[in-house]
Every structure is written in structure tokens, then in C-alpha cells.
Amino acid sequence: MTEFLTRAASAGGGSGPAGRAAIGLVFVGPPGAGKGTLAKTLQARAGMRHISPGDLLRQAVRDHTEYGRKALTYMRAGDLVPDEIVDAMIQAALAQAEGGSGWVLDGYPRTPAQAGLLDGFLASRGGTLNAVVYFEIGEDILLRRLTGRRLCPICGAIYHVDYRPPRSAGRCDLDGAELVARRDDAPDTALHRFRVYRAQTAPLIDHYRRRGLLLSVNAERPAEELYDMIWGSVRSRPATPLP
Ligand SMILES: [Zn+2]
Numbered sequence: 001m002t003e004f005l006t007r008a009a010s011a012g013g014g015s016g017p018a019g020r021a022a023i024g025l026v027f028v029g030p031p032g033a034g035k036g037t038l039a040k041t042l043q044a045r046a047g048m049r050h051i052s053p054g055d056l057l058r059q060a061v062r063d064h065t066e067y068g069r070k071a072l073t074y075m076r077a078g079d080l081v082p083d084e085i086v087d088a089m090i091q092a093a094l095a096q097a098e099g100g101s102g103w104v105l106d107g108y109p110r111t112p113a114q115a116g117l118l119d120g121f122l123a124s125r126g127g128t129l130n131a132v133v134y135f136e137i138g139e140d141i142l143l144r145r146l147t148g149r150r151l152c153p154i155c156g157a158i159y160h161v162d163y164r165p166p167r168s169a170g171r172c173d174l175d176g177a178e179l180v181a182r183r184d185d186a187p188d189t190a191l192h193r194f195r196v197y198r199a200q201t202a203p204l205i206d207h208y209r210r211r212g213l214l215l216s217v218n219a220e221r222p223a224e225e226l227y228d229m230i231w232g233s234v235r236s237r238p239a240t241p242l243p
Pocket of ligand 1: 152153154155156157172173174175176177
């Protein structure tokens with residue numbers, strides 16, 4: 001991590017092209033709420049960098065980086081990748097995004113501790129967090145989205161039989177492995193997981209609500225509508241100073 005910070009220290013401050021301030025967004029919401037789709041739209045249209053822990057990990061594994069090799073040992077054992085690795089990768093990606101139009105953190109932070117780490121990192125580098133978008137979604141809609149998910153047991157890539165099918169049915173695009181439905185995505189388990197997620201995320205939501213950064217959106221609305229709403233809101237919102 002130190003290496004990344006030192007190397008990126010010369011990359012400049014947090015202002016974008018033509019001196020316009022870069023926009024920093026955090027997306028919070030359960031898997032299946034559509035965060036990734038919207039983050040990709042912001043990347044394509046507004047030039048904001050989409051930063052997702054899952055994508056960073058998969059990229060690191062594909063590129064055989066040091067983090068990738070470390071992460072893979074946990075993934076192969078079926079364990080969660082430790083926070084320290086994820087934190088370091090996120091910070092490196094944020095440092096790389098400096099000087100651009102901004103960034104969207106999709107699925108990070110997950111805990112108040114990580115939120116504090118992010119605050120400290122941004123403060124030390126003149127970066128700004130403009131808003132935390134909370135994707136609210138009903139249980140029934142979320143279940144419909146989740147039960148079609150398929151996972152690659154080798155690299156962790158996630159597909160959906162309707163929304164994101166692999167090029168070849170039932171096979172991972174990246175390594176050809178046979179896709180599986182996660183036990184977690186069975187309706188009962190998914191519902192339980194969603195409730196656990198909501199309970200675990202509540203302190204994070206409170207943290208950002210107290211800071212006046214929370215922007216709640218109805219994730220069941222069409223993506224186009226959500227885009228207009230989020231983009232309209234952050235463009236008119238002044239940057240909130242970090243504590
Ligand atoms: Zn794969």
C-alpha cells in the first residue's frame with residue numbers, strides 16, 4: 001500500500017479537467033439492486049471511474065499481480081478476501097483516478113471502519129466525497145433478480161440467465177469453467193442474506209446520513225430515471241468538507 005501511495009503522490013490533486021472539481025460517489029445497496037449498471041453508465045457518459053472491489057479482485061487475479069496472487073489463495077479456499085487487501089486495492093484505484101472527472105465506489109465501503117479509512121484517505125489527498133447513493137429495493141424484486149444469478153467457481157465472475165448471460169450457455173467467458181448457482185441465491189437463503197445485509201449496513205447508512213451525504217433512491221425505478229436523478233443531484237450539490 002505504501003508503495004502505491006508513494007508512486008501516486010505525484011499524480012496531482014482532486015480537481016478534474018479544466019479545473020472542475022472531480023465528483024466522488026459511493027454506491028450502497030444489496031447485490032442485485034443495480035449499482036453496477038448505473039456506475040457503468042456514469043463511467044460511459046460522465047467519464048467517472050467505476051471502482052468495484054469485485055472487479056478489482058478479478059482484474060488482479062487475471063493480471064497475476066501481488067494482490068491477485070494473495071487474494072486467490074483465499075478465494076480458492078472459499079474464504080473472504082481480507083479487508084486489508086481490498087482496502088489497499090481501492091486506495092490504489094482512487095489514486096489512479098485522480099486528475100480525472102471523478103469516481104464511483106460500487107460496493108465499498110461496507111463498514112463504518114472502512115468508511116473512516118476512506119475519509120482519512122481522501123482527506124490526505126485533497127479528494128472529496130460528494131454523495132452516498134443508497135439503493136433501496138423491495139424483497140420480492142430483489143429475489144427475482146438474484147435467483148437467476150450464476151457464478152464461476154474459478155474466477156468469481158457473476159452472470160445472470162436473463163440480464164447478463166455468458167457468451168456460451170453455462171460457461172464462464174473468462175476461463176470456460178462450468179457456472180453454478182450459488183446456494184446463497186436460493187430464495188430462502190437470498191432473503192435471509194438480504195436481511196442480514198440490511199442489518200449490517202445500517203450503521204454505515206447512519207454514518208453517512210449524519211454527515212448529510214446520504215441520497216436514497218428507489219432502485220426499482222428504470223436505470224435511465226435513476227441516472228438523471230443522481231447526476232442532477234450531485235451536479236448541484238456542493239462538495240461536503242471532510243471531518
Ligand atoms: Zn471464470
